[in-house]
Amino acid sequence: MHLLEILRFRPVPAAAVYFGLTRRCPLHCRHCSTESLMDSEQFPAKMFLRFADTFTEHNRPELTLMSGGEALLRPGLVRNIADRARAVGSRSYVLSGLYFAQKPRIPKAVRAAIEAVDHFAASTDRFHEEEVPRAAVFRVLHELLDAGKDVSLQITGEGPDDPYLADITAEVRREFDDRVPMLVVPLSPVGRAREWMDQHPQASYPATAAPCSLACWPVIGFNGQVTSCGNQDVMDGKVPLPAHLFLGHIARDDWETIRRRTLESPMVGAVRTYGPEYLAERFGGLSSCDGYCQTCWKLSTTPGVKEGVKQLTLLPSTIAMRQLVEQVSVDSGPLGFARRFGIAAYADLVTLGDGARRDLAVTG
Structure with a gap:
């Protein structure tokens, strides 16, 4: 499964689910969004497996994605979730910081987990390279490519003029x-x-409509809580959990329930269609000054927004608008997503790889 096939589903509501399997990680990267340590929280594997067991052939996500912390500290769990996903027709992905790359060989259990998934993504940047040298990352990727595994790199940088990005992408x-x-x-x-x-x-x-495609996929936090937002401050409870972003908990809810809430929540649907800033200004009379995500977090407690969205949902035009926004996002293709949410100057790099698959990317 090429990276393009994953990004093609990004604007499709409930097309995928993201598992945060653990916050633990042996690396100490200075930019770590999860602030992971080896003694960070980790919940029982059976909770995640219970949820994966609720996938069925006729009701399952197209994609099952796994990350952490460092997901491959739990290789058996990664493999078991990937096996359950494949059994019902869902494809799987895991993102790793390659903590094991400096060993002469990929550990047997980790290798089995990587073999079980349909796509392996490695995270690297100038901060990761302080922990795992570039040569070690390249060695692992060569080994996996030689074995026929679909791989990609997720690279973080400080903007289009970041010299590190020019260097690493050229060398890759x-x-x-x-x-x-x-x-x-x-x-x-x-x-x-x-x-x-x-x-x-x-x-x-003045706010304009700016749909949030990142509200399309439910995200399972390290503690099993499911939200329609992957912002780490929400996941970590650093901001009070906005009621409209809460979808449930995998210890008690199944995939069918989470999928239904993702698709049917009026507030989540409105955020996907119009964006939080437009909703805050139209129904709450607030101008956006705190930021896109910060505005979204306040929607549940902003007087007038919930009621306004409820009335908006009743309009026949709203369904047509949702369908139009989703179709436009789908038609923009993987490159459209990479330009909007990544660093646009490097967006075309998502197409590298199997040339026969590049027709999946709509250049627009």
Whole structure:
């Protein structure tokens, strides 16, 4: 499964589910969004397996994605979830920081987990390279490519002018002869990066509709809580959990329930269609000055918004608008997503790899 096939589903509501299997990680990256340590929280595997067992052939996510912390600290759990997903027709993905890359061989249990998933993504950037050298990352990717595994790199940088990004992407292209696709995303002041990264205040301006495609996929937190938002501050409880973003808990809810709530929640649907800033200004009379996500977090407690969204949902035009927004997002293709949520100057790198698959990317 190529990276393009994963990104193609990104704007489709409930097309995938994201498992946060553990916060634990042996690395100490200075930008870590989850602020992971080896003694961070980790909940029983049976809770995650119970939820995966509720997938059926006729009601399952198209994609089952796993991350952490470091998901491959739990290789048996990764393998078991991937096996359950495949049994009902769902494809799987795991993202790793490659903590094991400096060993001469990939540990047997980790290798079995990687073999079980349909796509393996490695995270690297200048902060990861302080923990895991670039040469070690390349060695692992070569080994996996030689074995026929679909792989990609997720690279974090500080903007289009970041010299690190120019260096790493050029070297990856040379080293792997354009066989490894790359998703290049901007560094955010979240987790450990908040301590040292400059945070510029947001300017106030009239809100326009700006749909949030990131509200499409339910995200399972380390504790089993499911939200329609993957922002780490929400996942960590650093901001009060907005009621409209809460979808349930995998210890008691099944996939059918989570999927239904994802698709039928009026507030989540409105955020996907119009974006939080437009809703806050139209129904709450608030101008957006705190930021896109910060505005969303306040929607549940902003007087007038919930009632306004409820009335909006009753309008016949709303269904047509939702369908139109989703179709436009789908039609923009993987490149459209990479340009909007990644660093646009590097968006075309998601197409590297199997040339026969590049027709999945709509250049727009």
